[in-house]
Amino acid sequence: MSKKKKMVLAVSISSIVILLIGGAIIYLLWFFPTRVELINNKFEIVEKRISVSDNRFLWDTGASGTVLFSNIKLDKRQIGISFVLDTHHKLKICNLFFAKEYFDNSIRLKNLIYMEVKENITSIEGQKQKFGGILGMNIIGNYNWLLDFNNNTLSNFDISYQYNDLAVxxxxxxxxxxxxxxxxxxxxxxxxxxxxxxxxxxxxxxxxxxxxxxxxxxxxxxxxxxxxxxxxxxxxxxxxxxxxxxxxxxxxxxxxxxxxxxxxxxxxxxxxxxxxxxxxxxxxxxxxxxxx
The missing domain is CATH 2.40.70.10 (Acid Proteases)
Structure with missing residues (x-):
């Protein structure tokens, strides 16, 4: 095999490997079935937003992925890198992690795939609120959810769970x-x-x-x-x-x-x-x- 053909083959194999790794990361980040158990389903209102967990995780349907800030300590393994884009289109590169479990007095998360953001690069006002992270649609989309504003509760159910269809x-x-x-x-x-x-x-x-x-x-x-x-x-x-x-x-x-x-x-x-x-x-x- 000529040197040129060997080089083309090497580049092709490298490209395939990169695509496979990229595909695996995309699958893990977006479709891996993180499990959620709400131990205490009372939510807190922080800056008008819905916050769950002792560490103030925002329940955020506008976020496609889940973010934890680096002050949250848990047993984790880095599996890649990813990008986080905020509402004003400001982009940051961050590490992508897998954690087998996170729990506190309010919530338990199993098989968690998340992006870690250093809290000192977040907005000053956000740092003052001491948020622990953002639960995004890669987790929210695995369940059905009921927000009850009369009682300030958030409940999650199996994705097949049926609720009153007579909505306004x-x-x-x-x-x-x-x-x-x-x-x-x-x-x-x-x-x-x-x-x-x-x-x-x-x-x-x-x-x-x-x-x-x-x-x-x-x-x-x-x-x-x-x-x-x-x-x-x-x-x-x-x-x-x-x-x-x-x-x-x-x-x-x-x-x-x-x-x-x-x-x-x-x-x-x-x-x-x-x-x-x-x-x-x-x-x-x-x-x-x-x-x-």
Whole structure:
């Protein structure tokens, strides 16, 4: 075999190995069945977000993967590297780990695949809140979940578990990891809207979307504010506050829309209902008012 053919063969074999390793990491990160047991299903509200575990893990449907900060100590094994992108598109390279088990007084996680982020590179405001990590859709998507805002509880069930189908609002999404749907406000439809429980707003829209809405529905007030992401502080934006505005045909007495680079249905919108059922099996999110 000539030297040139040997070189081509070596490159081909190396490429195949890299692809196989990459495929294995993608499978582990996104589809490995991490098991969750909620020992105490009471959740804490931290900066309007849902937090579980003694170490403040955010329940975040807007995150495709799970992140633990490096202050969380557990028996782990590095299996690769990955990338973490925050809501303001700031990117960090981080290590990817496998841990057989994590547990505290509130939650037990088995066969955990996660990205580790050093807490000293996260946003200053985030460091002040002392979050332990983010439970993303690679874990959330393995279960059905019931958020009960009357009792401040979060319960998880087998993915085949059925819950009351008589919701006032149902939203469909297609991907296990990315919960995109369409938003409808005052008869206008906005495509590719992320259902994101990790964001503290009511709704988030592009500036051009808000300009469309304002042509037919004027806001009561506009507030200048600063938002943050996992790695970002002091991102300037505007919050528009409306009265008696219709979203999916439902009238809300008060609702705010934040100017953003991405369309989102956020945890503030969830909290306008009594209960929310996240049906990972059907890829459907159902919202209930005054439900039993």
């Amino acid at each position: 609002l149902k939203l469909k999404y297609k991907s296990k990891l990315y919960s995109y749907t369409d938003m409808e406000i005052e008869g206008m439809r906005f495509k590719k809207t992320l259902i994101d429980s990790g964001s503290d707003a009511d709704l988030q829209l592009l500036q051009s979307d808000i300009e469309q809405i304002n042509k037919i529905k004027q806001p009561d007030s506009i507030i200048k504010q600063f938002s943050r992401g996992l790695f970002s502080d002091n991102i300037s934006s505007k919050k528009y506050i409306y009265s008696h505005i219709k979203v999916y045909g439902i009238s809300f007495d008060t609702l705010s829309i934040n100017e953003s680079s991405e369309r989102k249905i956020s945890i503030g919108f969830f909290r306008k209902f009594d209960k929310v059922f996240w049906d990972s099996g059907k890829k459907e999110v159902r919202f209930y008012k005054n439900s039993k």
